[in-house]
Structure formats: C-alpha cells, structure tokens
Amino acid sequence: MSAKVFENKHIISMRDMNKEDLLYLIDTAEAIEKGKIKPDMKGKIAALLFFEPSTRTCFSFESAIKRMGGEALLMKGTGSTSVQKGESFSDTLKTIERYSDIMVIRSGVEGSARFASEIVDIPIVNAGDGANQHPTQALLDLYSIRKTQGSLENLKIGLVGDLRFGRTVHSLAQSLTGFHPEFFFISPPHLAMPSHIKSGLAREGIKFTELKNVEEVVPELDIMYVTRIQRERFADQEEYEKLKGSYIIDLETIKGAKAGMKILHPLPRVDEIATAVDSSPHAYYFDQAENGVYMRQAILSILTGVVK
C-alpha cells in the first residue's frame, strides 16, 4: 500500500488511496476468498459503532471479523450509551479505543470517521458517513468488477438510477479513473450525476455519456451498476412516486447484453431490478454482497497488521 494509507492505518475516503492501494486490497480479498491466506484474528476485537442503522454493512463486518476468529463489540444507535449522560463523541471514542483493536464507524454525520482518526490511535474504517463516503462499498464493488471481468482496465460501465444522491456511484466513478473506463450515466434529469464529478472525470480524460434510457446502451456494457432511488432523499413524496419506477431493469431490458455483462447493486433493492432477473446469469448482486465479506476481511486484517 502507499505510504499514506499504510502509515495512517485508516480507510476513510477513496480519495486517500492510489491505484496501488486499491490493487493491494483487491489482491488480498481474492487471496482470502481462495484460502491462500488465512488471517488469524484470535483475541483481536473490532468495535462496530453504528450510530445509523445499516444491517447488511454491520453484518458484513461482523461476519468478516468472526470468520477470521476475531470478535466484535457492537454499539448500535445511541440509545444505550453514555452519550445520554452528556458524554462527548470524542470521549466515547477515546474510551472505546481502550476496549478494541480497530474501530468501524457508521454515522449520519459527514466527517465522523475522519474526526475519529484524528482522536484515537487505533485504525479507523469509515463504514459510511452521511452522504459523503462509503469506501468499503466502493472497494467491494471494485473487487466484484475485477472478479467478473478479469481486469479493471478498459471497461464499459453503466451507472443507472439515482446518480445525484448515491454516494456509492460517486466513489465508484472516482476510484475507477486510473483504469481507463468508459462511463454511461443513465438517470432521470433530476437525479443526474453532479457537475463536480463530471468535471473531475473530464479533467482526467475519462469518456462518459449521459443517457435517459438504459436500453440503447445495454449491448455495449461490461457492468451495469444499478442504484436504489432512495425515498429518504426526497422532500417531495409525489416526485418520488413518479420517478421510482422509471429505471426498472427487467429481463426485456437486458436482452441484448454481452454474455459476460454483470448487474451490480449495492442493496437493499426495492423494485429497480425485477426479481425475474435474479435467476439470469447477469445477476450478480448477491455474489457482490458475499464479496463484501472477503473485502472487509482484507481491510480488517491489513489495518491491524495481521496481514502485511
């Protein structure tokens, strides 16, 4: 890994990692999945601080640490914590630091994980901080893409759905820039990819096209990455109801796809992918969830120094 990430021992933002870092993490996840390395985390404790609910991310980390023989301390919500007694977030972190070897933080507040990394001396993993970053999701997405396509280089990738509020697709687009991708952004106009992401890609010389309709580009794609149109991001519920069905992927939609094209989705799914697609060879989203466990095993074992 690059000096920066390796020395800091934190995973806070995709922007902190270079191509070499990404490949090191992906290679380690692969080696763990294939049983080539078996990190032993016996006696090691990961504190999982989920101030915001997220069943699957929390379960994925829990499964990862426990499959390696380590243990988890779970703090969910703030209901049963010392926060109620008037304790500061900083004191909570400095105390839990003494009970654990690595801390995974999920919070609704942007910058929480970065703040934590400045307060404590143990490694911090950002498991999502509001609308900002969710780097371990981006990393498992990259692992899933490489596993299915053999390489991250020169891929044609469609991003479908809510590209405005979906932090997952932002992180993914940014982290692929070093690998010469071509992007297709398919979204309702209201939920288009933000300008700052597009101008960033343009600066890097990355080709991208914006489309309203996914069908026209399906035959070209290696990866179709679909996101949920999240109800909670809409102030206006009528607008939500109008848009939510616009980008439903069904068997008809993917008819002309290449044999190796895979559909990814960060889950949970509402109805943006028809369940009939689940049994198609293109469906990859549940495998992608499983890949998350291998990637998180890699992250936890590297940051604690168990894998070097």
Added chain:
Amino acid sequence: MSAKVFENKHIISMRDMNKEDLLYLIDTAEAIEKGKIKPDMKGKIAALLFFEPSTRTCFSFESAIKRMGGEALLMKGTGSTSVQKGESFSDTLKTIERYSDIMVIRSGVEGSARFASEIVDIPIVNAGDGANQHPTQALLDLYSIRKTQGSLENLKIGLVGDLRFGRTVHSLAQSLTGFHPEFFFISPPHLAMPSHIKSGLAREGIKFTELKNVEEVVPELDIMYVTRIQRERFADQEEYEKLKGSYIIDLETIKGAKAGMKILHPLPRVDEIATAVDSSPHAYYFDQAENGVYMRQAILSILTGVVK
C-alpha cells in the same frame, strides 16, 4: 437421518422427521452432553433471525453455537433492518445467506421458515413460526424424556394446561406417536386438545384420555408436561383471569407420583407450577432448558455437516 431431512438439511417441522431421524438427533445430543463428540464449529457462523422476541430460545441457540467455538449474527426485531428501506423478506434472506453458514428463524408468521428453505441454499432451522411449529422445542422435550426415563417407548404422559393454543404440546404428541405412548390430556374445556390432533392419534391407534383434573391420574404418570396459559392468546381478559389458576401444580398435587416421574415445562412459567415444587426431585424444567443447548448443538452441527 432419513434421506428427506438429511438431503434438505433443514429442520422445519416435526412432520418431516421419522423415528430414525428423532433418535439420531437425540443420540447426538447425548453424545455431545457426555463429551463423546466435540463438534468444532470454528469459523462457522449461525445467523439468528428473531423477528419475534424470544430470549430463552435465542440464548439457547447462541450458547449452543458458541460452546462449539462458532459464532452468531443476531438480528432481533425489524427495527434496524433494511426492511425499513422497503426490502423484501426474500432479499433479506438471500443477503444474510452470504454472511452465514446456517440460519435460525423465529417469526410470528406461519410458514416463514419453510419459505426461507425454498429461497436460500444454506440450512434453515425453524425456531418457532407463529402458532404453527417449534420443532427444536419438541426435540429437546424428547431428549429430556428419554434422558429421564431411559427410553421413549411405552410411556404414560400427562399434558396439562392450555392444550388448544400450545404448539409445543401438539408437536410433542405427534412426535411421540411412533413410541407407543399413552396420553392424558388435562385442560379446561375451552382449552382442550384440538380435534385434528386427537383424530390423528386415534388413526395411529394411540390411547388417550381427556380429564379435567390432574390429581386422579398423577400416580400413573411417567411425565407430566405443564404449559403456560398464555395471556396473549385470550381476547377476553376476564376469561384469562378465571382460568389461569385452574391448573396450578403444587406439592400437594404430585404427592402420589412415582419416584421417577418428572415435571416438564417449556418455560417461561408464570404461576402454573408453584415455586415450592422447584426443589422436589420431580422438578425437571430447568434441566430441560439445559438439555435445549445440547439438542441445539446437535442440530447445528449435523445440519452444517460438522457432525456426520
């Protein structure tokens, strides 16, 4: 085990198991209790999905997996889950499948565990689905009966209390049919054993007698199985108050019992067994709870293929 259960790798209903299956499970529980086999579940993860609260069943499974060196992922209620984000039950199951090796499901909805077994590829254990089945309770009851009586054959068994809504006594009565029991059903008329259970027993040639009063039959019994008269099953709270004290077992009640007669109860108890009975040699309900851990160790280790 019979082909059916062995191949499916699920424990959903007592109706799926034949005599051979039951004895195999009981023998395995006994071997684990006696330390003759020590299943090693290291690195194996049991997802415990308790959509309905049940402290003791959940703790019993947790204790079982952890005593064998395995680990648990706990999902309690639906409060902190992706269900809130609009995810289907089916997607929740298919995702958690990727994080675990076996799934234990407790739900208020009949058929949940059966449905799960059709959706996922890992073993499913039904830990109670509404008023329907609770097979692991029936199995630990059978283990407790054999352990105290030496055999399951030719026993005289009294079932006392709420025989109408108590799924435990239904499962128990059905699963004993292969062992030539004689039953005594002791309940208020409103809470009598349902006709479909009685006609089923009659078809199998099983002898049973219905009584209003437990005293008259006490000297004959090998097992007295007492159930709670559950407040939550009554629409009319007055009727509950009137009936709840009718079938209280105290030291007076069991005066003429055989030396080896044991009192079982699925717990929690409210006041249907006087606490004075706890120190009697007939009291067996807390030992029965402990037997649940050995039976669940047997179930988890057999279904995951750790014990063969």
Added chain:
Amino acid sequence: MSAKVFENKHIISMRDMNKEDLLYLIDTAEAIEKGKIKPDMKGKIAALLFFEPSTRTCFSFESAIKRMGGEALLMKGTGSTSVQKGESFSDTLKTIERYSDIMVIRSGVEGSARFASEIVDIPIVNAGDGANQHPTQALLDLYSIRKTQGSLENLKIGLVGDLRFGRTVHSLAQSLTGFHPEFFFISPPHLAMPSHIKSGLAREGIKFTELKNVEEVVPELDIMYVTRIQRERFADQEEYEKLKGSYIIDLETIKGAKAGMKILHPLPRVDEIATAVDSSPHAYYFDQAENGVYMRQAILSILTGVVK
C-alpha cells in the same frame, strides 16, 4: 483469596473482600496485562445481564471475556425478555444459569446481585446495583492507583465532586482503609461525604479533611479522584445547573501538583475535567478505563476457576 470470596465464587460487595483478596485480584490483573498469565476461556460463556444501560461497563466485560477467547451472551434492558410474559426474576436467573458459566449483573435495584448469588450455582459478578455497590469499578480504581504509585500504602488521595451520591468514591474510600491512606474530601456542602462513611473511617483511625476548594491541597496529592455531578441524582434542575461547574479541574487547578500525581475519573465525564487536561501527564482516566479490562479479565478467570 480469603476463604469467603474463594468459596462463594462471587464478587458482590467490596465489604466481602479483605486486603489479601484485593491484592490477589490486583496481582492477577497485572500478570494478565503483562502477558505473564494468559487465561484460556475457550468455550466458556459469560452472561452479561444489563437491566440498566451502561455502555462502558458492558463493553469492558465483553472485551475482557472475548480477549481471553471466551464468549458473551448479552441481555440488555428487559424489552425482549420473558419478563414481559410474566416470568419472575428468579426464573430468568435459573434459566440463564443453564446457558452460561458466569453471570454479570447490572441493575437499578439494590441487592439484585446478592439475590442472584443465593438463587443460582454459578459465579455472580455485581456490575452495579443502583446506588449501592459497583465493586469491579472500585477494583479497577485500586489497580490503577497501585500501577501509577507503585504501592497502595500511605497515599494522599483527594476525592472531588459529588461525594454524597457517588457510590464509586464510597467503595474506594472503604476499600483503601487497610492501606493507611490520608483522604481529602472536596465537594459542595450539599454533596459532602455521608456521615456513615466518615464515622467508619474515623473508627479505623483514617485521617481525612473536608474542603470546599481543591486548589489548596493539590500539591500534596498522589491521586485526585474526580467524579461527575450526576444530573439524574437531582430532583431540582436549577440546583444542578448552579453546582455542576463548581468543581471543574483545568490546567490552572493542577499547576502545583507533584510530578507523579494522577487524575482518575470513573467516566463518563461531562465537563468536570477540562479537555485541555487530557494531554497533561497527570491525566490518567482513559488508561484507567483500559485497566478495567485487565481487572475484569482477572475477575472472570478467577471466579470460573480458569486461574487459580
């Protein structure tokens, strides 16, 4: 350990332990911290029953058992328990006894842990019973004092803040009596050390002085033990607001302190110690929290017979 504690296998109250017991526990905690003994709790299960919320005490026990390879069963609050179904506290204890090897109890009701120790046959640890006792806190405080001062003998100890309701300072004062301490009690008049504690100390010939102002005694102290002025102990919120800032320790306060003087605090802190103090060499409260894990490892491993 003394016959009493050793035979009973419980830690309920500081009053049950003599000087020899205390030193045995402290020596064991030290040996565990230094890696001289490595208790193996594999397959052993600690039931952590936290009927009252307490994140850090619960995490500390969880970390302790898991660092030794053991496991925890967590019961928090009473929301999801059989208590809702009308079960008695006694039956809950007798059932959980069958799922675990040692039980840690936190409750708002005085005497809960003592009651439990009379009901079940496995070891009980009191993790705080209302305003009464919190012996594992007192034990980790003693360990912290000895670790920083080299000995528990002949120390000058200031107790600052709420000395009336703070069970921590009561237990600490009582448990130090065998080591010839000199105490300074610094508190608002309304929150002074209770008479029964003071007369107890007087009977033992322990020197103590009551002061309103901490500054005048700072240069003499080896240990300054600061407590939170707990909002929940006040009926009158105005009185709380008036008093809460009275005993704030900042860098100015501790200017003339001895080089080795250490500030302890049971945490959580609200604002009784300024955060600027955290980076001073006198600040010891987060180390103290870490010491809690070693002390609880000692307690759990001694009571279960793993360490002898």
